[in-house]
Amino acid sequence: MDFLNPGSVTEALELKASVPDAVPIAGGTDVMVELNFDHRRPPALLNLNRIAELHTYSTVDGRVRIGACVPYSRIVTELGSVLPGLAMASRTVGSPQIRNRGSVGGNLGAASPAGDSHPALLATDAVVEIASTRGVRMVPAKDFYVGVKRNVLEPDELITAVHVPPATGPQQFSKVGTRNAMVIAVCAFAIALHPEQQRVGTGIGSAAPTPLRAHEAEEFLAAELPWGSPDGLLDSLNRRFGELVAKAASPIDDVRGTASYRRHALAVMARRTLSWTWSEYRRTAQCA
């Protein structure tokens, strides 16, 4: 197995173009598990850890551009106030050790339906920056996942960053696992209020072949939410939202939980997170 060690994005893209089977390695928290368990034997690893540009974040066109390799721990400590949804999701990933190594770029590369960043990226209209020697393309998160552990990347492409709009309203992330930390999601849910658009974004994890948005639930809220009013939400509205979120999922039975439990839990998380975000929204100046 070769170990390719580029020092810049340009060099990495050239290597990826010439050795398309090379497996990129960022934090390695997925890759090393696969290698150790002999689930794959790539001809080469493409090390992204020497590329400074992939380990920084900046603001580009009003969005936060997070380099593909920025670890979760930095998102939690440094971006929590701008991107609360993604930071909350990052806080639930693995253990401190895993959060020090693991990255959103790696989560997107693995594209597991159980990846915790995905619901937050979906709810906040994030866009994935994908590059190759052929150029750069921007793919919205909602179009990025194409199947179980499959994404839109071509063999010569790398994820260089993810662009996340700063929060304009409250955001929440909630994940069910049968342990109180360090657990793969049984199912997960993210919500982001976009008051300026009078719209709500959602993301569902671990309850379908790919992470997905609950479109009908989002449309329902866009029509029904009393934006600008200081009122609380009717229980019936919360419940309806929960039902629509559960309906959007197509979960399976597996060792981590049953399909019916996942639906149920999604409905509960959806109505709880909606009520948390809405009470926060009501407390802010936007409702004055």
Place this chain on the structure above:
Amino acid sequence: MTTGGIGESPLRPDGGLKVRGQYAYSSDLWLENMLWGATLRSPHPSARILSVDTSAALAMPGVHTVLTYKDVPGENVYGLKLQDTPVLAEEVVRYQGEPVALVAAEHPETARRAVKAIKVEYEVFEPVLDPELVAHSPDAPQVHPGGNLVRHQRILKGDPDATADVVVSGVYEIGMQDQAFLGPESGLAVPDGDGGGVHLYLATQWLHVDQRQTAKALGLPVEKVKLTMSGVGGAFGGREDLSIQVHACMLALRTGRPVKMSYNRQESFFGHVHRHPAKMYYEHGATAEGDLVYVRARLYFDGGAYASKTPVVVGNGTTLGVGPYNVPNARIEAWGVYTNNPPCGAMRGLGAVQPTYAYESQMDKLAAALGMDPADLRIRNAMSEGSTTVTGQVVDFPAPVAELIQRVKDMPLPEPSGSDILQLPGGAANTTHGEGVVRGVGYGVTIKNISYAEGLDDYSTARVRLEVVDGEPVATVHTAAAEVGQGLITVQQQIARTELGVQQVVLHPCDTDIGDAGSSSASRQTYITGGAVRNACRAVRAKLQELAGSEDVPDIAAVLGDEVIEETREYHHRKTYPLDPETGQGNAHVQYGFSAHRAVVDVDTELGLVKVVQLDCAQDVGKAINPDAVVGQIHGGSAQGLGLAVMEEIQVAEGRIRNPSFTDYLIPTILDMPPMTVDVVERPDPHAPYGVRGVGEPPTISATPAIANAIRAATGLELPRVPIRPEYIIDLTDGGS
């Protein structure tokens, strides 16, 4: 004045190394010219082997040998209790993961690839899966010739058909727990060259039983098979049965090279036995005032494909089946059977974990039926010194059961949970800010036999040497007792310091050059090996006094000079007896340990998630030789019991393990394990050295029902099965949404 003797808590000699990651475990064993062994395992729970073709594997460069059952030099059968387990499968395989062939190669990767290149043709059978069905269907397909019943035991006391005013019954199930030790099975076998023998370095719980079984399978006299203990990364019963022992030695003897074997995590889940799952039918009868009148119970233990410790599980499960309570009338019956499920054997709390979960669930049900406080009902019926157990054995040592329950009951209760999500169900995953959260309190009390039972003489041996080194007296203690993390090495040093008045106590490497120490299981080593070290020290002390010509030896170095005193002694616990096969009566046990837990839980009743808020324990340890180590055992045991209550289960479907990894076999993290108040009670047992009472197992056992009962108290649900999954707590009858 010596320090670090009995009753103090000196630091463990291996502690710093372990914390710094510098301790050498058996998986770190290494020799310059060693080969790597690997194991081919059956993919099927039940099948006939039609053919094995090793030619492709043998032809691979770097492969030194490939072995099948035909290459087992001695007897191809072993077992702790029954001789029923092949070293390598012959005609049939009886569980998924059963070893079929072995490879030795230059590199572990080559060995793994060679394993994949071995071609085995199987004729696949329907696996036998349901232990209860198996127990009552003599015509079921036979997992072993001779039938599927490993042991049936009945215990009858008083009037087994007694009637009572208040009757409660229930059917309880317990899932398959794993020991989940951190250091996978590993060892290094070194052939001794011309002698034809072999030296095996390994992690195990009992060197001598491994030595006897290995020698028999190798067709060698025991003297030709030497075993030396290497660093053990936890055991909990999972290292009582053989894993790499015979395999590594076979490969080493065949190739003439040292051979290392080391399972990875996934293989480890197939490479050791698990805790017996059980289904238990219980009926309790009591007077209207709350006095127990009778207990009737039927217990079914799934032993899986090989017997391992199933006979002991049946023995403990029945003799301890009513718990630490006075029960005048009883009929307890248990079956341990073969199936094609993964083999089950020893695990901390052997045979007592299952019934304790059931009878403690029953005690809460009974308290509810009587309108009594659950702790008060237990105290009212608690056994005490002088009580007679269901087997007719009179408890002739302190049994402060009522006091233990009262002590946990009197501990302060925690405040209601605040807004910190880390303290709420779901923890870091942010599932509730208080919505749906209900608090519950529950109790669990247990009785566990200490040391081996039913007539076994599981003695221990110690050799103690006293000499002067650099002007200082130094004692060397040599035993074959396994340090599996419980702190036995420290305990041996402490005993020698106190008995000899010598500060420097060195531990000789643990090996089979000394006599048997018995197993580091059944909470027995501080008692039994502690007793042997005490006896050897006292013999050395007597020699020293002889030399000094006086009782008092203030200057040991001066008296000893160049003399070396060395004495070897055994310790045998008092005799026990087999159970009457018909009535189950008999003095089967050496000693009992008791512990009581009170659990406080917060349950998210809408998501079914649980946070154990507080878990308090009172335990009688007789005498705390090392108080810190005692508390450590209670903390760790309680965590393991918590795991069984809410998360730890090997999920088996159609005889296959669905979650053989730590990704999906969940064990508690620090966020799952709450702070504990531990009350260590010391009521010395006059029959035991220093009055000690085994410590390691009881807290594992009583934690589980305490938590289950707390969740029941919070939810009002029956919850007849552990581990309690979120699905059990919420109502999914509407299909989920």
